[in-house]
Amino acid sequence: xQKKLQKMLAMLLVLVLCMAYSGVSMAAxxxxxxxxxxxxxxxxxxxxxxxxxxxxxxVYKDNSTENVTIKANWSSKNNAVATVYNGTITAVGEGxxxxxxxxxxxxxxxxxxxxxxVKALTKDxxxxxxKMGDSPTIHLTATYTxxxxxxxxxxxADWTVDDGSVVSVVNGKVTPIGPGTATITATYGRQSATIPxxxxxxxxxxxxTTQVSMLLSENKxxxxxLKATYPDGNVKNxxxxxxxxxxxxxxxxxxxxxxxxxxGPGTATITAxxxxxTATIQVDVDKAIRLQASEQNIFLHAKDSLPNPIKLEAVYPxxxxxxxxxxxxxxxxxxxxxxxxxxxxxxxxxxxxxITAxxxDKSVTINVDVDVPRHLDMVEDVAxxxxxxxxxxxxxxxxxxxxETKPVHDKAQWKSSKEDVVYVSNGYLTAYKKGxxxITATYGxxxxxxxxxxxxxxxxxxxxxxxxxxxxxxxQASIVLDYGAGxxxxxxxxxxxxxxxxxxxxxxxxxxxxxxxxTGTATITAxxEGKTYTLTVEVGLVSELTSPQSxxxxxxxxxKKIDLTAVDDPESPDGLNKRATWKSGNPSVASVDxxxxxxxxxxGKTTITAEYGGKKVTVQVEVDVISKIDANVDFVLLKTAxxxxxxxANATVTVTFSDGSTKDVSDKxxxxxxxxxxxSVVNGKITAMDxGKTTITAxxxxxxVRIPVExxxxxxxxxxxxxxxxxxxxxxNLIATATYNDGSETDxxxxxxxxxxxxxxxxxxxxxxxxxxxxxxxxxxxxxxxxTKVVVNVK
Numbered sequence: 001x002q003k004k005l006q007k008m009l010a011m012l013l014v015l016v017l018c019m020a021y022s023g024v025s026m027a028a029x030x031x032x033x034x035x036x037x038x039x040x041x042x043x044x045x046x047x048x049x050x051x052x053x054x055x056x057x058x059v060y061k062d063n064s065t066e067n068v069t070i071k072a073n074w075s076s077k078n079n080a081v082a083t084v085y086n087g088t089i090t091a092v093g094e095g096x097x098x099x100x101x102x103x104x105x106x107x108x109x110x111x112x113x114x115x116x117x118v119k120a121l122t123k124d125x126x127x128x129x130x131k132m133g134d135s136p137t138i139h140l141t142a143t144y145t146x147x148x149x150x151x152x153x154x155x156x157a158d159w160t161v162d163d164g165s166v167v168s169v170v171n172g173k174v175t176p177i178g179p180g181t182a183t184i185t186a187t188y189g190r191q192s193a194t195i196p197x198x199x200x201x202x203x204x205x206x207x208x209t210t211q212v213s214m215l216l217s218e219n220k221x222x223x224x225x226l227k228a229t230y231p232d233g234n235v236k237n238x239x240x241x242x243x244x245x246x247x248x249x250x251x252x253x254x255x256x257x258x259x260x261x262x263x264g265p266g267t268a269t270i271t272a273x274x275x276x277x278t279a280t281i282q283v284d285v286d287k288a289i290r291l292q293a294s295e296q297n298i299f300l301h302a303k304d305s306l307p308n309p310i311k312l313e314a315v316y317p318x319x320x321x322x323x324x325x326x327x328x329x330x331x332x333x334x335x336x337x338x339x340x341x342x343x344x345x346x347x348x349x350x351x352x353x354x355i356t357a358x359x360x361d362k363s364v365t366i367n368v369d370v371d372v373p374r375h376l377d378m379v380e381d382v383a384x385x386x387x388x389x390x391x392x393x394x395x396x397x398x399x400x401x402x403x404e405t406k407p408v409h410d411k412a413q414w415k416s417s418k419e420d421v422v423y424v425s426n427g428y429l430t431a432y433k434k435g436x437x438x439i440t441a442t443y444g445x446x447x448x449x450x451x452x453x454x455x456x457x458x459x460x461x462x463x464x465x466x467x468x469x470x471x472x473x474x475x476q477a478s479i480v481l482d483y484g485a486g487x488x489x490x491x492x493x494x495x496x497x498x499x500x501x502x503x504x505x506x507x508x509x510x511x512x513x514x515x516x517x518x519t520g521t522a523t524i525t526a527x528x529e530g531k532t533y534t535l536t537v538e539v540g541l542v543s544e545l546t547s548p549q550s551x552x553x554x555x556x557x558x559x560k561k562i563d564l565t566a567v568d569d570p571e572s573p574d575g576l577n578k579r580a581t582w583k584s585g586n587p588s589v590a591s592v593d594x595x596x597x598x599x600x601x602x603x604g605k606t607t608i609t610a611e612y613g614g615k616k617v618t619v620q621v622e623v624d625v626i627s628k629i630d631a632n633v634d635f636v637l638l639k640t641a642x643x644x645x646x647x648x649a650n651a652t653v654t655v656t657f658s659d660g661s662t663k664d665v666s667d668k669x670x671x672x673x674x675x676x677x678x679x680s681v682v683n684g685k686i687t688a689m690d691x692g693k694t695t696i697t698a699x700x701x702x703x704x705v706r707i708p709v710e711x712x713x714x715x716x717x718x719x720x721x722x723x724x725x726x727x728x729x730x731x732x733n734l735i736a737t738a739t740y741n742d743g744s745e746t747d748x749x750x751x752x753x754x755x756x757x758x759x760x761x762x763x764x765x766x767x768x769x770x771x772x773x774x775x776x777x778x779x780x781x782x783x784x785x786x787x788t789k790v791v792v793n794v795k
Contacts, residue, residue, distance in 0.1 A: 037106035046091035118189030202275030299401035300347035309343035373398035383484020457481035468614025469516035542613025624701030638688035691784035712784030
């Protein structure tokens with residue numbers, strides 16, 4: 001056991017020796033591989049009796065580090081000022097000394113400044129209330145423990161500020177940077193002093209106006225003045241040049257030193273910031289003269305939505321329309337019927353409502369029908385018989401505003417005027433006794449009636465309402481009782497009482513035979529069972545009715561009169577048009593009044609028929625039936641700068657009709673620009689608005705022609721200088737020149753947009769640069785999608 005213990009001790013001894021040998025070797029290698037010596041501090045300021053610790057770190061070739069504070073050799077150049085031991089520096093007396101640190105082949109030093117111990121630190125101001133441009137100095141007095149004083153402690157103290165954007169401070173000298181509040185702290189020894197500072201603290205900031213309306217066509221800037229009122233009651237009547245200005249929409253209006261310039265239609269908010277206050281000015285440019293909606297009348301079924309939202313456009317003076325759909329305020333007069341949001345319409349339940357879109361002080365309304373029929377259709381008469389056809393199902397059809405027709409007999413409300421004669425349920429009729437009744441169907445607020453006869457004639461009719469006869473000619477008039485389908489009609493001509501209003505023109509016998517006696521017009525009357533029926537008879541009036549116009553070609557809104565000629569007309573030729581009966585085959589295409597004047601209503605074809613003296617004449621009418629549409633220009637290049645000729649172009653549109661004739665319809669065509677911010681169009685006059693590309697379309701009678709337009713297509717934009725060296729107060733006129741794709745050049749200094757990166761150094765307007773303060777600023781000029789910069793150095 002003892003031997004085993006001795007053996008273990010021997011092994012342990014060997015291990016310790018090895019480790020010791022290894023440690024010595026490692027230490028030697030570490031010093032040899034040292035590449036750098038780094039100290040935690042290079043400068044120390046102490047008061048007498050105080051101490052500070054400095055750490056020394058060795059850096060080796062393999063980038064490893066080691067704390068060598070204790071291993072290093074530390075020494076003081078002046079032990080009467082400061083002593084050092086293993087990195088701990090102790091202040092002994094007032095003055096300066098250098099602490100040297102040596103480790104291996106590396107040496108570093110620490111500068112030590114020893115002062116008397118500060119007992120108190122006082123300031124000559126308690127607070128500062130500054131304006132921009134002020135530059136006061138805070139004076140500090142240090143009182144030491146020996147009761148001596150240093151009235152020039154400002155240069156020895158450490159100065160800090162908690163908000164460098166408000167003020168800066170160097171050796172007590174304070175320089176305002178921007179509006180706000182901050183706290184300055186001065187530290188000397190273990191004492192400190194604080195001074196609260198306010199810069200341009202403004203109580204009120206009042207603009208000369210809060211609402212500005214401008215027109216682009218006037219090109220007249222508006223100057224805003226700012227009045228600043230301070231807490232102490234002092235007032236600056238105009239600080240617009242010193243304020244910081246911004247705009248919510250530079251495309252509408254921008255501002256420099258309170259001068260507002262309009263650039264495009266719309267609204268913008270101008271914000272002025274001065275000191276700690278801000279003020280806002282609302283600007284509207286080219287205020288809309290009216291609103292126009294893409295829909296005027298809408299029909300929907302319940303639970304359906306309008307396929308495309310209503311498009312709302314604001315129309316400005318001498319400008320094109322601007323889409324304001326998303327910016328407008330939309331309301332529905334009855335949201336239970338229809339709901340609207342940003343022009344998107346959803347139908348909820350049957351009924352009518354009015355949608356109102358409001359933008360600015362203008363509004364427009366759109367009528368909406370939800371499942372409201374335009375009219376109802378059903379059979380006019382129904383004949384029933386107690387011994388035959390005793391029941392009948394009426395089909396009721398509703399025609400809606402969109403032209404759609406649907407059966408609604410099971411949805412309508414039905415009513416019989418005599419339920420003891422005919423009873424009705426969901427349009428199903430049942431006859432109970434002989435007699436007549438009216439059946440009423442009501443659906444969607446619209447009602448329609450039908451007449452029902454049970455074992456009675458549905459109607460009593462005269463065989464004709466109007467007859468033309470030659471002198472001595474005859475016509476057999478008759479009265480017929482109609483009992484409906486399936487039952488034979490009954491002639492009661494011989495049972496009626498016949499008479500003539502003018503027997504010298506036409507006479508009638510007891511059997512209804514009418515005979516022409518003389519030229520003119522007479523009325524034949526038949527009375528049967530208390531009712532009277534009349535027949536107009538024209539005798540020997542016209543043998544031929546003609547018109548020299550077989551085809552009329554016209555435009556929408558045009559009016560043309562049809563001429564008539566009647567042969568063997570006993571009346572005077574004057575007033576023939578008034579005596580004739582006129583009818584249009586399609587009044588929605590072309591209408592005709594009682595004197596044969598035709599008015600074009602919409603594009604299409606129809607016929608106009610004139611009837612007189614038993615004769616008819618028909619004239620074909622074509623309204624805006626065109627074979628092609630052409631513009632006088634294929635492509636337009638415009639400029640926003642230069643002469644009026646460069647800014648505008650006039651396009652004319654000509655249509656060719658089916659007969660080969662042509663017409664200038666520029667003032668009647670529907671003109672549109674695909675991008676009104678680039679170019680607007682009014683009756684063919686195209687006006688450049690801003691750089692870019694757009695397409696002008698002219699539509700007439702379902703034909704469209706397109707004209708591509710390019711505005712301010714530039715190769716490049718350049719200025720007469722790219723670098724400026726200026727003095728405060730000096731001005732320089734920069735000239736911006738635009739070179740277009742066609743090689744032409746234009747001075748665009750005024751229409752271009754100029755901006756300064758720092759208006760406290762330099763401002764710019766229409767190219768005129770003014771140096772306002774020392775420093776560096778970049779002037780940017782933009783025009784036609786191009787921009788270039790000018791660097792300004794102000795000394």
